[in-house]
Amino acid sequence: MKKNKREFPKNFLWGGAIAANQSEGAYDVGEKGLNVSDINEYVSDIPPEERMEGEITSEFIEKAVKQINDGKIQSFPKLRGIDFYHTYKDDLKLLKELGLNTFRTSINWSRIFPNGIEEEPNEAGLKFYDQLFDEILANGMEPMITLSHYEMPIYLTTHYQGWYSREVINHFVKYCKAVLERYKDKVKYWIVVNQINLITYESFCNIGVTEDGVGNLMEAKYQGLHNMMVASAKVKEAAQSINPDFEIGMMVFADKVYPASTKPEDALGTMLHAQMEYFFTDVLLRGKYPNYAFRFFEEQGYDIKFYDGDEEALKNTADFLSFSYYYTNLVSKESNDNNRSILPNPNLEASPWGWAVDPIGLRITLNDYYDRYQCPIYITENGIGAFDTLESDGVHDDYRRYYYEEHLRQVKEAIYDGVDVRGYYAWGPIDIVSCSSNEMSKRYGFIYVDIDDYGNGSKKRLKKDSFAWFQKTIQENGARL
Numbered sequence: 242m243k244k245n246k247r248e249f250p251k252n253f254l255w256g257g258a259i260a261a262n263q264s265e266g267a268y269d270v271g272e273k274g275l276n277v278s279d280i281n282e283y284v285s286d287i288p289p290e291e292r293m294e295g296e297i298t299s300e301f302i303e304k305a306v307k308q309i310n311d312g313k314i315q316s317f318p319k320l321r322g323i324d325f326y327h328t329y330k331d332d333l334k335l336l337k338e339l340g341l342n343t344f345r346t347s348i349n350w351s352r353i354f355p356n357g358i359e360e361e362p363n364e365a366g367l368k369f370y371d372q373l374f375d376e377i378l379a380n381g382m383e384p385m386i387t388l389s390h391y392e393m394p395i396y397l398t399t400h401y402q403g404w405y406s407r408e409v410i411n412h413f414v415k416y417c418k419a420v421l422e423r424y425k426d427k428v429k430y431w432i433v434v435n436q437i438n439l440i441t442y443e444s445f446c447n448i449g450v451t452e453d454g455v456g457n458l459m460e461a462k463y464q465g466l467h468n469m470m471v472a473s474a475k476v477k478e479a480a481q482s483i484n485p486d487f488e489i490g491m492m493v494f495a496d497k498v499y500p501a502s503t504k505p506e507d508a509l510g511t512m513l514h515a516q517m518e519y520f521f522t523d524v525l526l527r528g529k530y531p532n533y534a535f536r537f538f539e540e541q542g543y544d545i546k547f548y549d550g551d552e553e554a555l556k557n558t559a560d561f562l563s564f565s566y567y568y569t570n571l572v573s574k575e576s577n578d579n580n581r582s583i584l585p586n587p588n589l590e591a592s593p594w595g596w597a598v599d600p601i602g603l604r605i606t607l608n609d610y611y612d613r614y615q616c617p618i619y620i621t622e623n624g625i626g627a628f629d630t631l632e633s634d635g636v637h638d639d640y641r642r643y644y645y646e647e648h649l650r651q652v653k654e655a656i657y658d659g660v661d662v663r664g665y666y667a668w669g670p671i672d673i674v675s676c677s678s679n680e681m682s683k684r685y686g687f688i689y690v691d692i693d694d695y696g697n698g699s700k701k702r703l704k705k706d707s708f709a710w711f712q713k714t715i716q717e718n719g720a721r722l
Contacts, residue, residue: 245656245657245658245659246656246657247653247654247656247657248653248656248657248718248719248720249652249653249656249718249719250656250663251718252663253662253663253664253665253718253719254342254343254383254385254619254663254664254665254666255340255341255342255343255664255665255715256341256342256343256344256345256382256383256385256664256665256666256667257336257339257341257344257345257666257667257668257669257670257671257687258344258345258346258385258621258622258666258667258668258669258670259325259345259346259668259669259670259671259673260346260347260387260390260391260392260435260673260676261346261347261348261349261352261390261392262276262278262279262319262322262347262349262390262391262392263278263319263322263669263673263674263675263676264322264323264325264346264669264671264673264674265322265324265325265326265349266320266321266322266323266324266325266326266327267322267324267326267327268309268314268320268321270326271352271363271365271366271369272355272363272365272366273349273351273352273355273363273366274351274352274354274355274356274357274394274395274396275306275309275351275394275395276349276350276351276391276392276393276394276395277391277392277393277395277398277403277445277446277449278319278391278392278446279309279317279319279320279351279395280301280302280305280306280309280317280395281317281318281319281446281679282305282316282317282679283316283317283318283678283679283680283694283695297445297451297452298451298452298453299399299451299453299454300453301451302395302398302399302451303399305317306395315695315696316695318674318679318680318681318694318695318696319674319679321674321692321696322673322674323671323672323673323674323690323692323700324700325673326369328700328702329373329376330376331702332671332688332702333376333377333380333382334380335671335688335702335704336380336382336670336671336688337380337381337382338712339670339687339688339708339711339712339715340711340712340715340716341382341670341715342381342382342383342715343382343383343384343385343430343664343666344377344382344383344384344385345384345385345386345387345432345621345666346373346384346386346387347386347387347388347389347390347392347435348370348386348387348388348392348420349366349392350388350389350392350393350394350413350416351392351393351394351395352365352366352369352370353366353367353416353419353420354394354412354415354416354419355394355396356394356396356397357393357394357396357397357409357412357416358396358397358412362416362419362420362423367419367420367423370420370423370424371423371424371427374386374424374427374428375427378427383429383430384427384428384429384430385430385431385432385619385621385664385666386424386428386430386431386432387431387432387433387434387435387492388416388417388420388431388432388433388434388476389413389433389434389435390435391435391443391446391447391676393449397409397412397449398445398449398450398451402449402450402451402454402455402461403448403449403450403451403465404448404449404450404465404466404468404469404472405448405449405450405454405455405461405464405465405468406468407468407548409449409468409472410468410471410472410475413472413476414472414475414476414479417433417476417479417480418476418479418483421476421479421480421483421484421487422483425483425484425487426484429486429487429488430488430490431480431487431488431489431490432490432491432492432563432621433472433473433476433477433489433490433491433492433559434469434473434491434492435447435492436492436493436494436565437466437469437470437473437491437492437493437521437525438466438493438494438496438518438520438521439494440459440462440463440466442494442677443676443677444462448462448465448466448469449465450462450465457543459541459543460541460542460543460544460545463538463543463545464545464546466521467545467546467547467551470521470524470525470555471551471554471555473491473525473559474525474528474554474555474556474557474558475554475557476489477489477557477558477559477560478554478557481557487560488560488561489559489560489561490559490560490561490562490563490619491521491522491525491526491559491561491562491563492562492563492564492565492621493518493521493522493562493564493565494564494565494567495564495565495566495606495610496514496518496570497566497569497570497599497602497605497606497609498511498514498515498569498570498571498572498583499511499569499570499571499572499586500571500572501571501572501573501582501584502573506574507572507573507574509574510572510573510574511572511574513574514572514583516531516533516534516537517533517534517537519531519613520533520534520537522562522610522613522614524555525555525558525559526558526559526562526614526616527558527614528555528556528557528558529552529555529556530555560616560617561616561617561618561619561663562610562614562616562617562618562619563618563619563620563621564606564610564618564620564621564622565620565621565622565623565668566602566603566606566620566622566623566648567596567622567623567624568591568592568596568597568598568599568602569586569589569597569599569602570583570584570585570586570597571583571584571585571586572584585597586599592625592626592627593626593627593628593683594626594677594678594683596625596626598625598644598647600647600648600650600651601651603620603623603648603651603652603655604651604652604654604655604658607620607651607652607655607658607660607662608655608658608660610660611655611659611660611661615661616661617661617663618660618661618662618663619662619663619664619665619666620652620662620664620665620666621664621666622666622668623648623665623666623667623668624644624645624667624668624669624685625640625641625644625685626675626683626684626685627640627641627683627684627685628682628683628684629672629684629689629705631689631691631703635703635704635705635706636689636703636705636706637705637706638705638706638707639706639707641687641705641707642706642707642710642711645667645707645710645711645714646710646714646722649665649714649719649722650722652665653719653722667685667687667711668685669685669686670686670687670688671686671687671688671690671702672684672685672686672688672689672690672692673685673686673690680694681693681694682694686705687704687705687707687708687711688702688703688704688705688708689702689703689704689705690702691703
């Protein structure tokens with residue numbers, strides 16, 4: 242009888258993850274086009290009369306693009322990132338010193354097809370990733386590359402309504418084929434779409450649908466997600482013909498919830514919430530729509546259109562499941578209310594941004610996914626954003642060490658449970674612009690980057706106290722956790 246051990250596998254992938262749109266900067270270099278993340282504002286100190294707040298509309302995009310083209314870029318931090326486009330060689334050396342044996346980033350779609358509709362890819366963009374991937378490999382790290390991580394060319398949102406348009410499927414598959422062919426001998430592990438299930442938290446950056454461009458926004462989002470899942474399956478099919486050794490993964494945001502009480506109604510609400518989170522993994526790992534999804538769409542009055550070939554395309558399922566994990570919540574559902582309320586858990590401490598710290602939830606999530614799919618799993622994002630203070634003698638971030646220590650212990654327990662966890666990627670190993678709040682002040686890294694929310698600073702990289710702890714943890718393959 243095979244027995245599991247409470248230890249990380251010898252070939253475990255210890256990694257770090259970032260995204261091109263939050264790190265590269267160089268928005269006007271190499272013929273790059275603007276993408277959906279480039280127009281994300283940091284508004285903390287912008288006078289109210291100058292802010293562009295609210296839902297993303299066509300007017301919002303037009304105003305943001307005009308400001309950028311006019312050189313008024315101060316409030317758009319993702320245009321600058323941490324200048325990884327120019328500093329990647331030195332940054333990767335630090336990550337090698339940290340001990341990472343794998344590194345996840347994304348290809349910026351708008352560097353390869355600036356408007357998304359060009360006949361041929363942009364050679365300047367391709368050459369940059371040639372050099373970046375070579376450098377990752379030269380530093381002893383296995384690349385894990387995301388094809389779509391909130392970097393859709395803005396042209397596809399203004400002229401096609403993003404993923405709501407069926408035409409975007411062909412444009413995306415063309416882009417993916419171009420890079421899969423180009424890097425078939427450099428990259429083995431691919432994630433097609435980052436956090437594909439984020440229909441509310443990052444819906445514009447994820448789907449590219451403006452509020453004023455459709456009649457029923459939520460219906461349009463689910464139609465866009467259907468189109469995105471069909472495109473993901475088509476990419477998997479194409480990848481197999483380009484290099485049979487490719488490992489093509491799908492990724493979700495692990496939105497784990499617990500019942501708010503012992504009431505059956507709350508348990509039912511929790512089940513219904515979980516079902517529509519499993520919806521994405523069920524389709525992309527099992528190859529077809531589950532019945533509960535059809536019921537959900539009927540009850541909501543959503544008309545999700547299937548086209549000829551969609552059902553057949555979806556049979557091209559992903560090779561592995563990956564997910565981000567940051568926090569958990571509670572679900573409350575009153576018996577006379579069809580809506581579910583998401584509530585914070587009073588039993589858990591929270592980060593400065595209100596994200597509940599729940600290491601045990603990570604173990605539960607790993608077991609839940611593995612019990613359902615029995616496939617390889619990679620945790621491709623996990624970390625804590627914090628206000629780090631740069632003292633005269635460095636950055637003392639014991640809170641970060643504690644966070645990682647407790648979460649990694651639960652990963653180890655899940656492996657002992659029998660879950661096939663093959664890799665863990667800290668988000669992000671070096672400070673980058675926050676995805677959700679668009680600020681540098683929300684820092685995740687083991688490496689401090691001296692840049693503030695408006696791009697001021699020396700850009701110097703400094704190791705935080707947590708750097709040495711994580712380095713030692715990797716060297717010991719997590720033995721002391």
